[in-house]
Amino acid sequence: MAKTLFDKLWERHVVVEEQGQALIYIDLHLVHEVTSPQAFEGLRLAGRKVRRPDLTFATMDHNTPTTDRSLPIQDPIAAKQIETLIKNCREFGVPLYDLHHENNGIVHVIGPELGLTTPGKTIVCGDSHTSTHGAFGAWAFGIGTSEVEHVLATQTLPQKKPKTMEVYLDGRLPYGVTAKDIILGLIEKIGTAGGTGYVLEFTGPVVKELSMEERMTICNMAIEAGARAGMFAPDETTFSYLKGRPFAPKGDAWERAVADWKTLASDPGARYDARVELDVSALAPFVTWGTNPGMVVPVTGRVPSPEDFTDPVERQAAEKALAYMDLKPGTPIEDIRIDRVFIGSCTNSRIEDLRQAAEVVRQLGKKVAPGVRAMVVPGSYRVKRQAEEEGLDVIFKEAGFEWREPGCSMCLGMNPDILSPGERCASTSNRNFEGRQGRGGRTHLVSPPMAAAAALEGRFVDIRQWNLNLREVTA
Amino acid sequence: MEPFVRHEGLVAPLDRPNVDTDAIIPKQFLKRIERTGFGQFLFYDWRFLESGEPNPEFILNQSRYQGATILLARDNFGCGSSREHAPWALKDYGFRVIIAPSFADIFSNNSLKNGILLVRLPEEQVDELFKRCQQTEGYRLEIDLENCTIRDKQGLSVTFDIDPFQRETLLKGLDDISRTLQHEALIAAYEAKRPDYLTPQLA
Numbered sequence: 001m002a003k004t005l006f007d008k009l010w011e012r013h014v015v016v017e018e019q020g021q022a023l024i025y026i027d028l029h030l031v032h033e034v035t036s037p038q039a040f041e042g043l044r045l046a047g048r049k050v051r052r053p054d055l056t057f058a059t060m061d062h063n064t065p066t067t068d069r070s071l072p073i074q075d076p077i078a079a080k081q082i083e084t085l086i087k088n089c090r091e092f093g094v095p096l097y098d099l100h101h102e103n104n105g106i107v108h109v110i111g112p113e114l115g116l117t118t119p120g121k122t123i124v125c126g127d128s129h130t131s132t133h134g135a136f137g138a139w140a141f142g143i144g145t146s147e148v149e150h151v152l153a154t155q156t157l158p159q160k161k162p163k164t165m166e167v168y169l170d171g172r173l174p175y176g177v178t179a180k181d182i183i184l185g186l187i188e189k190i191g192t193a194g195g196t197g198y199v200l201e202f203t204g205p206v207v208k209e210l211s212m213e214e215r216m217t218i219c220n221m222a223i224e225a226g227a228r229a230g231m232f233a234p235d236e237t238t239f240s241y242l243k244g245r246p247f248a249p250k251g252d253a254w255e256r257a258v259a260d261w262k263t264l265a266s267d268p269g270a271r272y273d274a275r276v277e278l279d280v281s282a283l284a285p286f287v288t289w290g291t292n293p294g295m296v297v298p299v300t301g302r303v304p305s306p307e308d309f310t311d312p313v314e315r316q317a318a319e320k321a322l323a324y325m326d327l328k329p330g331t332p333i334e335d336i337r338i339d340r341v342f343i344g345s346c347t348n349s350r351i352e353d354l355r356q357a358a359e360v361v362r363q364l365g366k367k368v369a370p371g372v373r374a375m376v377v378p379g380s381y382r383v384k385r386q387a388e389e390e391g392l393d394v395i396f397k398e399a400g401f402e403w404r405e406p407g408c409s410m411c412l413g414m415n416p417d418i419l420s421p422g423e424r425c426a427s428t429s430n431r432n433f434e435g436r437q438g439r440g441g442r443t444h445l446v447s448p449p450m451a452a453a454a455a456l457e458g459r460f461v462d463i464r465q466w467n468l469n470l471r472e473v474t475a
Numbered sequence: 476m477e478p479f480v481r482h483e484g485l486v487a488p489l490d491r492p493n494v495d496t497d498a499i500i501p502k503q504f505l506k507r508i509e510r511t512g513f514g515q516f517l518f519y520d521w522r523f524l525e526s527g528e529p530n531p532e533f534i535l536n537q538s539r540y541q542g543a544t545i546l547l548a549r550d551n552f553g554c555g556s557s558r559e560h561a562p563w564a565l566k567d568y569g570f571r572v573i574i575a576p577s578f579a580d581i582f583s584n585n586s587l588k589n590g591i592l593l594v595r596l597p598e599e600q601v602d603e604l605f606k607r608c609q610q611t612e613g614y615r616l617e618i619d620l621e622n623c624t625i626r627d628k629q630g631l632s633v634t635f636d637i638d639p640f641q642r643e644t645l646l647k648g649l650d651d652i653s654r655t656l657q658h659e660a661l662i663a664a665y666e667a668k669r670p671d672y673l674t675p676q677l678a
Contacts, residue, residue, distance in 0.1 A: 021640045023662075025669075027669075038508065054674060062505075080508065118672075118673075126557060127556075143557060145510075158640075193550060196580055247676065260670070313549060317493065414505060433497040436497050
């Protein structure tokens, strides 16, 4: 029978199946400081060990400072959580990339760049954006702390087989439209719960045009459509990205791995439980106006009115969102002024994102608009170093952007990088929930070049009015 | 884990869709290294004003809902982050059951691990429960997991569907890790057959 990519990944990882529930083997477990302390404590209380420390890797990213790392962490509770991770990793023999390690960075940035993330693996982490790693043809999904403990103890997880949804990306990507706009466009179409219960597989003619980093951005936000996992079948783009990465297979093992990875595509005629088509030719650079990622319009659009929604629950949600965001129906998006800009997060903090943002700054030759505070937070030390080698840091700094140390930073504001009440932010992150970037803060999700342009203009602007080299820098 | 068989309690209505885990427990409370004590921070930004005083507008602060153990909610409850701090906070506050048309996937798993029963009901039935809850002060429900039924004192009786595996886990209060470790030999056999290139190696 013809199988989907997901069917193949599922079959490969079933250890035992009973009562419609399978025990799934986990190939890679990524750990960070926020969702792991209670899991390690659980192991300790039960006298258990980490079964496979060689398949477990830890980093610290969520509540870490993005300022001078030689200084002590100011927040004593955050400092204790960081200390606890160090102690736990030492006690249980788990490799840790601490604040001063060259491999440190956001968990979903370092997995791929170190070659830990490879096709065909099951990958979990106590973080919903683990879906990112599906870009490589892995089955990657976020888990809670009890499940983290379960994986640490057994290297497996009980799972019920999810349904599959084919997301067929049709057409040609227009100028100025990024991977971020593809995924926002999909969420706008299917809703923030449209993917609940499904694993998404992205297919169609657009796929081969997308770089690995673009695929990561798309899979990253599959969870914002409700899907625990998103995936792309691995191809030559995947293999050439991985070849030579520190942990990627080498020599003969590489050859055998690639031969196997080539079998990881959905068979012709394979059946999905659902299918949706997205014509990317019709997409535009998007800006969210509300308090979930499905509340989104093109930059050329206007803030909608609650009356535009027929469903009473949705209408009420729109009213609440507009009140929280302090926006009036009918306001052109390009008239919305901003106070802050955040370029970073596991969605958009990789080298191509930084190149696209820097390209806008370089071409426009302007400085950050008066009254706007803009920060760039690279996803990892490796990204930071590469950007500095390319001179991107200088472009940002000369234009008045802050160039900071890596981490999750203002995506969720667990560290000191937060919005003040009422501040409005153009953010390349993934969630515009109430209070996400700081209590009373107002988040508008956009792509990196749109965020950079907003920083320079002090409001949202359509980047398509300029002649930018946006695709060339993603190769 | 404490088994869940039957529960009777006061119902509180939270009438908004897409209640995300950032709203359930804001990030500033995720730095603790314990599993307990999160109830005081539940729905923090909605429950408390900036001054730290309780927000009188928020539903859970109204006197008629004090002591509620059943939360009535809307579509896609628990969306967003994977933080298990969300069910920890709900449970620590006192909720044992949440009723909604749909829940986010990761939140569902996390709730199950903490003995919180999530009941999915069709939208019309949830609407009806909201109506009854708002009309009747002290509105209570009785939830019977053995028979998968929900009843109120005015004669309402509905049945709900739940995954049989989840039902058994809750009814027996089973611990997943010990159950999995019964398959130790099978896990070891699986590991013996895994291709070498799936285990990361530095050159």
